[in-house]
Amino acid sequence: MNSPARLPRAPAPERRWELVSGRSRSADGQFVYAVRTTGIYCRPSCSARRPLRDNVEFYETPALARAAGYRACLRCHPDAAMSSGSELIRVLCAHLDACPDASLAELAKLAQKSPSHTHREFKRATGLTPGQYAREVRSQKLRAELSRGSPVARAGYAAGYGSSSRLYTSPSGALGMEPSRYKRGAEAITIRFATCPTSLGELLLGRTERGVCAVSLGEDPRDLERELAREFPKAELIRDDDALKQELTLIVAFVASEAALPDLPLDLRGSLFQKRVWNLLRQIPAGQTATYAELAEKLGQPTAARAVARACATNPVALLVPCHRVIRSSGELAGYRYGLSRKKALLEREAERASASDRSDLKGRAAQLKRPSRGRS
Ligand SMILES: [Zn+2]
Missing domain, CATH: 3.30.160.70 (Methylated DNA-protein cysteine methyltransferase domain)
Known part of the structure; x- marks a missing residue:
């Protein structure tokens, strides 16, 4: 294999084969299957006759299938299966999970959008730029390799750091410390x-x-x-x-509702998924709420509402990562690690503050309107 970065994500091939056998539409955009005998890759729902299981390979994204030498099926157009926004983000994330070295140009090509549009949409949906996301992927893989006991150089290679020197060049990068120190159990922060x-x-x-x-x-x-x-x-x-x-x-x-939420630097430790959720939480404006389902949708994983709820419940930094702003789709407040009455109080205080500042906005605008309207048409 010529690309050390291409690590398969924990695949469930048999489940995928079931989805392909059942021509599952909901699986479209999640992966593609490629047929060795024809050299063609398809979306799971393709109407083509099913090949023998032994001749089938699965790829996270169309780009990976192409990289392996397959051509897109002309009947099911697998590349178009990810045209919807959240699907697209999910595919881009899957691509970066597998290839953290992917360039923005490569992602843009995958998205069939301009690089700047791709960058913006990705940031909006995940709270991270593609570059930050890729760094997270590598650093998570590195941590996993090191804690499995792999030698530093091999762990770095497996995690997609082309050369081990790149592990050391950015001090705040991979682990926030030297890998060897990390390996010695120096989680001892x-x-x-x-x-x-x-x-x-x-x-x-x-x-x-x-x-x-x-x-x-x-x-x-x-x-x-x-x-x-x-x-x-x-x-x-x-x-x-x-x-x-x-x-x-x-x-x-x-x-005490006397000031806005301060923007302090955070040191969040968790899985990539948790970090993505926590980043999204920080984008919910004060005085507003989001539901678990909405966040899951934004992450490009509309069926992951329960995983989102778990990530909220394990948020280590209350208030600054405002998990109190997430409620159930029914409008119920749902739980809060620090007590439902505190969540309720926080939401009420934020709503009051937000509407107070709206009112002062309105007053400001009203005052402007009352001024003689010279020069206005
Ligand atoms: Zn097809």
């Missing part, structure tokens, strides 16, 4: 933390040198501290009220 009272109970904030990694709410600061130690079992925890005073002040003011 240092977390400075502090707690303080807010109008919604006690709040704990934890920060690594890269950004805020934990925000939680509760009744008893000692419980919050124990929870932090459970979530970061290998970390060195240092209580440091002085160092975190500024962050705490900003968040307390937000909870």
Whole structure:
């Protein structure tokens, strides 16, 4: 194989074969199947006669099938199966999962859109640029390889870092530390933390040198501290009220509805899927809500509402990643790790603040209208 980056995603070939056998329309855009004897690839629902199972290969995207030397079927037009927006994002993500080295030009070709349009749509849907997404993919693969015990160089190669030097060239890149240090179990990060009272109970904030990694709410600061130690079992925890005073002040003011949500640097640790969800949550404006289903749709995985709900429930940074702004499609508030009454209070406060600022906007506009309308037609 000439491309080290091409790692198959955990495939379920037998499931795929079932979908192909059943000519499943809902599977269109999820993958294509290629037939060795004809050299042609098709969408799962293609009406062509089914080949023998032994002659079939599956590819995540049409581009991968083409790269393997197959031609698109003229009957089912597999390349067009991903013309709808969310489908397209899903296909682009799948392509980057398999080939994190893919260029923007390559993605744009896949999307049959201009590079700038592709870039914009991708960012809008995932909260990440294609480049950031690809870096995440590589870094996740690298972590997985290293924790499986692979030697650093081989892990880097398998994760799509062409040469191991690229592992070291960007300090904030792959792991936020040298791979060898990571491999030695140096997940042993240092977390400075502090707690303080807010109008919604006690709040704990934890920060690594890269950004805020934990925000939680509760009744008893000692419980919050124990929870932090459970979530970061290998970390060195240092209580440091002085160092975190500024962050705490900003968040307390937000909870009290006296200020907008501060935009603090974050250090989020989770799977790629979790990070994508958390990024989307940060795009929900204050005073508004989204449903799990809407977020799943935006991620290009409309059937993943439950996985989205799980990602919300495991959000390590309450408030700053506003998982409280997600509700059920029925309009129910659903759960909140830090208590439903806190979620309700937060939503009410944000809605009030948003409508207050709308009102002052309106007043501003009204004042403008009252001014003599010189020069207006
Ligand atoms: Zn076909």
